[in-house]
Amino acid sequence: MPDLSDDELLAELGVEVEQQKARTYTPREERIIAGFEDIVRFYEEHGRAPQHGEDRDIFERLYAVRLDRLHSLEDCRDLLTGMDKHGLLAGTQGDDAVAADEIDDDSLLAELGIQPAGGDDIRVLRHVPTADERRAAEEIANREKCEDFAKFKPLFEQVQQELETGARETRPFELKAEIRPGAFFIVGGQTAFVAEMDEIFTNDQGRSDARLRVVFDNATQSTMLMRSLQRALNKDDAGRRITESEAGPLFSGQAEEGDEASGIIYVLRSKSDHPVVAEHRELVHKIGVTNMKVEKRIAGAHLQPTFLMANVEIVAQYQLFNINRTKLEKLIHRVFGAAQLDLEISDRFGTLIKPREWFLVPLNAIDEAVERIRDGSITSYRYDPSQARIVLQ
Structure with a gap:
């Protein structure tokens, strides 16, 4: 017997199948x-x-x-x-x-208080401020009287004086990391001082943020979020950051007329067969400052305990101008202090020496540190070995 479909079997049994009509909608x-x-x-x-x-x-x-x-x-x-x-x-x-x-x-x-752009597609909206943008505008605009402004007034006066003498400069705002306690900015035509910063947290969008106390030179203050100040500075065509007063000759990264090169930050990699060095050769770096050609500085490296009694290769060089080499070298060692290698090397006479300029850090972290030296913000940063990067102190 040939196979029959369900409809054919029902027909053989004399059962009529009512065709279901497709529903129409208004x-x-x-x-x-x-x-x-x-x-x-x-x-x-x-x-x-x-x-x-x-x-x-x-x-x-x-x-x-x-x-x-x-x-x-x-x-x-x-x-x-x-x-x-x-x-x-x-x-x-x-x-x-x-x-x-x-x-x-x-x-x-x-x-919701939103006007569509026109037409039927509600996904095309124009001039619709995000909640973050509205909040940022409100936090900048909604200020209160700063009751203890008397202790901040001398700071604003000093900053203004240092701007006039050239000890400080105004530069374009670029990074959220520039917003930190003690930093000065120009936003909305006023000088703003970050007086306090709470613990950094992660917001609902997965981004880092922190609550700030920002004092303005007109004796008002605002407790705004760090991202609100960041948005206000980015939106303000005249928004600027004010450099640190110590960011003068030490951190001058570009030559001007009459300047002479006075220092090179150099980064070396060792060819030593010391077990620690051999295991982490791509991360073990010597960071130093010299006023001579680096090639001359490393001559005879295999005879010097500061070079781990081994030859070295030059990984990077950064030329700076009008720097205080001693102060800069101490600063670099402070920034990377948490990653300093604890090694003992015997010199030619068997005396144990502890070299102090070797660090377990990736080259990209050194690059970032040098950039922060050049823009004057390095004093607020340190190297965090757990994250393998430069972070705010």
Whole structure:
């Protein structure tokens, strides 16, 4: 007997199969379904229902309001029951009665205080400030009287005097790391001083931030987030950072007329067969400062305990101008102090020597340290071996 399909078997039994007609939806129902499908996609991408809150993405907030509306309308729940595979509409119903014709994107955006760009695509928005941008603007604008301004006033006067004498300079703001306690900036036409910084934390977006106390030269203050000050400086075309007063001759990284090269930071790698050096050869570096050619400085390295009684190779050289070499070398050793190698080497006469200029650090960390020497910010940094990078103190 030939195989029969289900329909043919039913026909043999005299059973009529009623063809199910495809359901048609009204334009309003199609809009409701399409809007709910956006919410389902959000849930499947993020593993949770959309939530309210100014720190949320505008579309998540839109979906959250839309879900509340759908949740409160019985006819919408009935329409979407078969599609609600994640139970997004389950639970206690809302108390507010909402008219059915109010479920449209324009009204939801209006409820959020947002105006669409025009047309039907709500994903194209213009002039919509993010929650972070609004918060930054509010924190800059909303200041209070600084009750203890008397202790800060001399600092502002000193900074102004040092700017006039050239002991300090204003430079473009570039990095969030430049925002630290004791730093001065020009933002909104006023001088700002970072008086205090709380512990650094990770915000909801996974970015580092910290609460600051910022005092302004007009005797006001603001307790703003570090990222708020960063955004304000980036947005302000005239926003500047003010260099440290000690960032004068020591940290001058570019030659000017009449200057003479007076120092080279050099980085060496040892060819020693010492077990520690051999195991970490790519990370063990000698960092020093000299006023002579580095090739001349390392001549006869295999006879000197400071070079681990072995030949060395030059990894990097950085030329600086008008520096105090002794002070700079001490500063470099302080920055990398936590990574200083504890080695003992016998000299030619058998005397044990402890070289002090060898560090277990990657070359990129040394590069960053030199850049911070040149821009004058190095005094606020140190090397963290656990992170293998330069960090704020």
